Amino acid sequence: MEKVNYFIKSGKNLLLEILFPSSCVGCSIRGQILCTNCEQNLRQAERPTESNILALYDYRDPIVKKAIWELKYHKTPYLGARLGALLYDAMQEDIMGIQIFSQGLPIYVVPVPISKDKKNTRGYNQSEIIARSFCNSAENNIFELKNNIVSKKLNTIPQARLTNRSKRLQNIKGTFEVKNGEEIKGKTVIIIDDVTTTGGTMLEMMKILKKSGAKKVVGFAVAH
Numbered sequence: 001m002e003k004v005n006y007f008i009k010s011g012k013n014l015l016l017e018i019l020f021p022s023s024c025v026g027c028s029i030r031g032q033i034l035c036t037n038c039e040q041n042l043r044q045a046e047r048p049t050e051s052n053i054l055a056l057y058d059y060r061d062p063i064v065k066k067a068i069w070e071l072k073y074h075k076t077p078y079l080g081a082r083l084g085a086l087l088y089d090a091m092q093e094d095i096m097g098i099q100i101f102s103q104g105l106p107i108y109v110v111p112v113p114i115s116k117d118k119k120n121t122r123g124y125n126q127s128e129i130i131a132r133s134f135c136n137s138a139e140n141n142i143f144e145l146k147n148n149i150v151s152k153k154l155n156t157i158p159q160a161r162l163t164n165r166s167k168r169l170q171n172i173k174g175t176f177e178v179k180n181g182e183e184i185k186g187k188t189v190i191i192i193d194d195v196t197t198t199g200g201t202m203l204e205m206m207k208i209l210k211k212s213g214a215k216k217v218v219g220f221a222v223a224h
């Protein structure tokens, strides 16, 4: 039913679904993009990763890895939507804490941006797909999706290509830019990413959002 609702919301995805009927990313069974059985067996991430950064799944799990790969390179936005809903479900307790902290103000949900080039090739920003579904999963409109607040300035070397931690942290410095900074003052923000490795990207975004006056910033990732 959840799946049906999602496709009603998005005609474009419905078309995709007709053109490429889904089969499970884990076991190839037809009818579901991620079947209940595979979903229940995904390896959970060891928490916490960094302070204020939480991840749902262990990226070493081959199905998790494949799901992220498919989402990034094989135009499967509905897979990202499913992952966003799962992320919301798993983070209930933390969300409640954040909600208390935000004192009734909407919580801003900011996806990690990707470069324009990448977005053009990929057709979408995968973190934005995850974030949108994450927001839509809440029944009481506690979230506001903000995909115009942080933009990516430079085309850095993909973090995944750098094996050295300090090189990764150096590579990410100065990559992001806060736009409409006024909006962020005093707000509670959740950054959403598909995968966090060293946490460098999230930490850099947290830093610039805090600089712009955000009261509290946390990061949620689908995998670590």
Ligand SMILES: [Zn+2]
Binding pocket: 024, 025, 026, 027, 028, 029, 034, 035, 036, 037, 038, 039
């Ligand atoms: Zn399966």
